[in-house]
Structures are given as C-alpha cells and as structure tokens.
Amino acid sequence: KQEVTQIPAALSVPEGENLVLNCSFTDSAIYNLQWFRQDPGKGLTSLLLIQSSQREQTSGRLNASLDKSSGRSTLYIAASQPGDSATYLCAVRDGNNRLAFGKGNQVVVIP
Amino acid sequence: KAGVTQTPRYLIKTRGQQVTLSCSPISGHRSVSWYQQTPGQGLQFLFEYFSETQRNKGNFPGRFSGRQFSNSRSEMNVSTLELGDSALYLCASSGGLAGVVTDTQYFGPGTRLTVL
Numbered sequence: 001k002q003e004v005t006q007i008p009a010a011l012s013v014p015e016g017e018n019l020v021l022n023c024s025f026t027d028s029a030i031y032n033l034q035w036f037r038q039d040p041g042k043g044l045t046s047l048l049l050i051q052s053s054q055r056e057q058t059s060g061r062l063n064a065s066l067d068k069s070s071g072r073s074t075l076y077i078a079a080s081q082p083g084d085s086a087t088y089l090c091a092v093r094d095g096n097n098r099l100a101f102g103k104g105n106q107v108v109v110i111p
Numbered sequence: 112k113a114g115v116t117q118t119p120r121y122l123i124k125t126r127g128q129q130v131t132l133s134c135s136p137i138s139g140h141r142s143v144s145w146y147q148q149t150p151g152q153g154l155q156f157l158f159e160y161f162s163e164t165q166r167n168k169g170n171f172p173g174r175f176s177g178r179q180f181s182n183s184r185s186e187m188n189v190s191t192l193e194l195g196d197s198a199l200y201l202c203a204s205s206g207g208l209a210g211v212v213t214d215t216q217y218f219g220p221g222t223r224l225t226v227l
Contacts, residue, residue, distance in 0.1 A: 034215065034216065036218070041199075041223070042220060042221070043115075043117075043201055043218040043219050043220040043221045044201065044203075044218040045218070046215050046216070046217060046218075049215045089154070091154075096166075096167045097142065097144070097159055097166065097167060097205075098144075098156045098159065098167055098169070099144070099146075099154075099156060099203075099216060100156070101146075101153055101154040101155075102153070103153040104153070
C-alpha cells in the first residue's frame with residue numbers, strides 16, 4: 001500500500017523567504033505526482049503535475065522536483081507572500097488512477 | 112470552462128439516515144473520483160467512475176456507493192449514516208477521451224457533511 005508522508009505538518013516563515021516543502025512516498029511505481037493547495041474549508045487547487053518520466057515542473061514562483069527512485073518530491077515556492085498561506089498536499093497516482101495523499105504541510109507566511 | 116461543481120455544499124443529517132451527494136465534472140471529462148477528507152485520516156479515495164462504470168474502489172464499507180450518468184455527472188450515496196461519516200466529501204474529474212492516468216485531477220469545492 002502506498003504511503004505518502006509530508007514533514008513538517010506545519011511551518012511558519014517570514015514574508016519573502018523561500019518555502020521548501022517535502023513529500024516522500026514508499027512505492028516508486030507511480031504514474032505521476034501532483035501538488036495541490038487547499039485553503040481552509042475549500043476544495044483542492046492543482047498547482048503542478050509531474051509525470052513519472054519528468055524531473056521537475058515550474059509555474060511562476062513554484063517549482064516541483066521529482067526523484068522517483070528515492071521516492072521524493074520537493075515543492076519550492078520562491079519569495080513567499082502572505083497569500084501563499086494554505087495547506088499544501090502532495091498526491092501520487094498509481095496505475096489504477098487512484099491518488100494517494102499525504103496529510104499536508106500547513107504553511108503560514110508572516111507579513 | 113466551468114470547474115467541477117458539487118451540490119449541496121453543506122448537509123446536516125442524523126445517524127441512521129442516508130444522504131446523496133452530486134458532482135458535475137468539467138465539460139468533456141469522463142472520469143469522476145470521490146474522496147473523503149477528515150482531520151484524522153486526511154484524504155482517502157472512495158471510488159472512481161469512468162463512462163458510467165465503476166473503475167476503482169477504495170477501502171470503504173458497502174454503505175458508500177456511487178453511480179455515474181451518461182452525461183458524466185456522478186452521485187455518491189451513504190446509507191445508515193454514522194457519526195464517523197462526518198467529513199468533507201470531494202469529487203475530482205479528469206481526462207478527456209481515455210481518462211488516462213497521466214491526466215491532472217481537478218477538484219470541486221466539496222460537500223461538508225455533518226452527522227449528528
């Protein structure tokens with residue numbers, strides 16, 4: 001069974017600092033990995049999708065890397081802003097089109 | 112394109128009752144997946160429908176069921192509600208013609224179910 005871990009569960013950073021969020025998974029037989037953002041009481045917003053054949057994806061201030069062999073992904077958010085405060089979730093897709101989620105990193109960016 | 116919509120947004124039920132939640136996927140998407148989110152367990156996969164057929168199922172009891180219509184809209188039903196069923200229920204749609212595993216999943220805002 002795929003286990004996805006995100007550590008730390010919560011973190012606070014001053015505005016302007018770069019954010020580094022880590023995700024690890026136990027089964028490297030994945031099809032892709034997706035990073036989501038969730039605001040309190042809301043649904044999930046897709047941030048980046050990395051296919052298993054890719055090493056990284058970038059969108060604006062966001063960059064996600066994937067090392068499938070070691071079961072790790074990292075989400076970088078450059079020059080954090082208070083609007084980046086949210087919970088960030090990592091999810092890996094298996095061959096049956098199921099997403100296995102981590103429990104998230106709850107981020108607070110302090111103005 | 113309109114996003115994934117879910118109705119109702121909030122529901123309050125009592126133990127023993129049943130409930131039906133609805134999800135309308137993004138136009139053209141044929142795969143709809145359902146997830147349960149609770150503070151303790153996080154997000155857990157319930158089931159996935161593709162072209163009106165259940166393609167995958169998670170580890171939930173038979174009280175949780177679903178279906179998909181020819182227009183790709185999906186419903187999930189929970190019978191004999193228990194207190195532990197209180198959660199945010201999210202649906203996600205993906206895929207175009209084949210609903211392949213490489214597609215991005217797009218989530219709706221969720222239905223918040225409270226069981227008293």
